[in-house]
Amino acid sequence: MPQKPKSLDDTKSARAWWGKELRNWRNVRSLSSKGLGKRVHLSGTMIERIEKNERLCDAGLARRLDDALDAGGALRRLWRLVEEEAAGQSGDADSPAPARLSTGKAAQATWGLDGLPPGLIDPGRADPPAVVRPDDIAQILDAATVIAEWDNLYGGAGIVRSSLYGQLLWARGLLAAQCPPALEADLFAAVGRLAIVMGASAFDAYEHEDATRLLRFGRRCAERADDWHLRAAALNWLARQSIWCGMPDEGLTHAEDGLVRADRLTPREQAMLHNARARAWAKMGRPGQALAAIGRSDEVFGPAKGDEDAVWMSFYDDAQHHGDTGHAAFDLALLSGQSPAVAVARLTKAVDGYADAYVRSRALSGTKLATLIMATGDPEEALPVAHRALDEVGRLRSSRAVEDVMNLSKECRRYADDAEVAALRERIASAVRL
Structure with missing residues (x-):
């Protein structure tokens, strides 16, 4: 017979109370710990340990669990008591706690997974030496x-x-x-x-x-x-995030900052930052500057050698170069009325060139390619590209990929009477709901 779950003492702390309420809601919904874990991408064992206050939760996970259990905000509201208790304990301590990186409430807890692969540190079992x-x-x-x-x-x-x-x-x-x-x-x-x-x-x-x-x-x-190479990587991501969030001017500033003392960077690193510049200029509706940045990226990427970069720059290969420049050309085609030929050629080369280790990159470039063809060319030509991209989007948990396929769906509206395009939109809707 199944072992009876361990009785939980909700009087020890607000966090213990929250864990017991989590179990109660799970039982109300007739969900096993494994079943709930699947809904929030954790193992069943991890759910049980959170319930027993043996592993820490955080505000972000508390919200996800509340949603997964359709608890109507009960777990979210109770989580405020957990935060208040934690703040009080911090303030009452005889000596201040060690300073931690300020990364928002979601970063204040230490999360771990059972069966961590080699190289990952389980914070529940090890303190810094x-x-x-x-x-x-x-x-x-x-x-x-x-x-x-x-x-x-x-x-x-x-x-x-x-x-x-x-x-x-x-x-x-x-x-x-x-x-x-x-x-x-x-x-x-x-x-x-x-x-x-x-x-x-x-x-x-x-x-x-x-x-x-x-x-x-x-x-x-x-x-x-x-470390100028690492600095360039950080500024590249800051630039890309700012551009994605609708702040291309800020993104351009990050990219230009990354290129300060470009002589200290490798050709791939320089090309990477010029791509960010190109995408920023394209979003700002400045095709001349965007095309010049793409040209400069091509120019510096040409003589790149395989052994001059840090190991973590290995992602920036020929496929990545064409994908990044293709994304800038995509914006030029749709926002500034430029010919789509450059974007189509670059995105096609990227999709065909990405290795299987880069599923998300291939999916993002494939979705952009399908969207561009749907918007400017033959919808019948766009369909196989779109379905291939959706095959890979279905393997991901990526908010960027979801937004891109939703934009693809919008471009499909003009062909509402086409049965195959309508079927593609239905598939997109199903993929987004998963």
């Missing part, structure tokens, strides 16, 4: 690599969001530890790299406040480490 060793720095870099791989494969709103902040809080704790002078630059660079990866993932999940703070923190770490 008192003295930094080379192995600690290597572990941070391994964590950044694994998270980046997950982000590219699954999108920032999926499994990645369930494991991020504990990794950074552990790494951030190392900055307060005793560090040999010879390791200090490497430590700041590693923590900065992890923050930038997490910021990029938060951007993809539309957690924009967190993304901005993480990326700015990553930039500060890069500057402390005197």
Whole structure:
């Protein structure tokens, strides 16, 4: 017979009370812990541990659980007591708690997942050491690599969001530890790299406040480490996020800042930042400047060599170059009336060239390509491109990908009488609801 669930004591703390209410709502909805976990992209074991107050939750997850259980805001309202209790404990402490990165409420908890792959740190089982060793720095870099791989494969709103902040809080704790002078630059660079990866993932999940703070923190770490390559990466993501959020002028400023002392950057890094400039100019309706930035990106990317970049720049290959410049050309075609030929050619080359490790990038470029053809060309030609992109969007948890397919659906409206286009719109609606 199934083992009877452990009785929960809701008198210990507000958090314990919240965990018991979570279990109560789960039982009311006749959901197993595994079933609820699937709805919020956590394991059943993790749900049970949150209920038992053995693993920390945060405000963002509390909202998702409230929605998943259709609790009508009950869990959200109760979570305010948890936050008030935590604030009171912090204020009443005899000595102040160690400073933590200010990344919004969602970053104040340490999340972990069972069965973490090698390289990821489980914050529930390890505190930062008192003295930094080379192995600690290597572990941070391994964590950044694994998270980046997950982000590219699954999108920032999926499994990645369930494991991020504990990794950074552990790494951030190392900055307060005793560090040999010879390791200090490497430590700041590693923590900065992890923050930038997490910021990029938060951007993809539309957690924009967190993304901005993480990326700015990553930039500060890069500057402390005197790492111009890492600094360029942080400013590239800040630029892309600003442009996506409708602030192209701010995005252009970040991109231009990244190109300060461009002589210290590799050709790929320079091309990456010129692409951000091109996208900003395109959004501002300045086709001349956008085309000039695309041309400059092509020019500096041409002599790039494979062995001169940091390992984490390996994503910027020929496919990425054509995808990024193709996105700028896409905006020129739709916003400024430029010929779509350049964008179609570049996006096609990107879609055909992306490796399987970059599902999201291929899906984003494929969706843009289908949207452009639907808007300016033959809808019958756009259909197979759109369906291929949707196959990959269906594998992701990416708010950016969802917004792009919704824009594709809008372009389909002009062909409302076409049965195949109507079927595509129905498929898009189903994909967005999942």
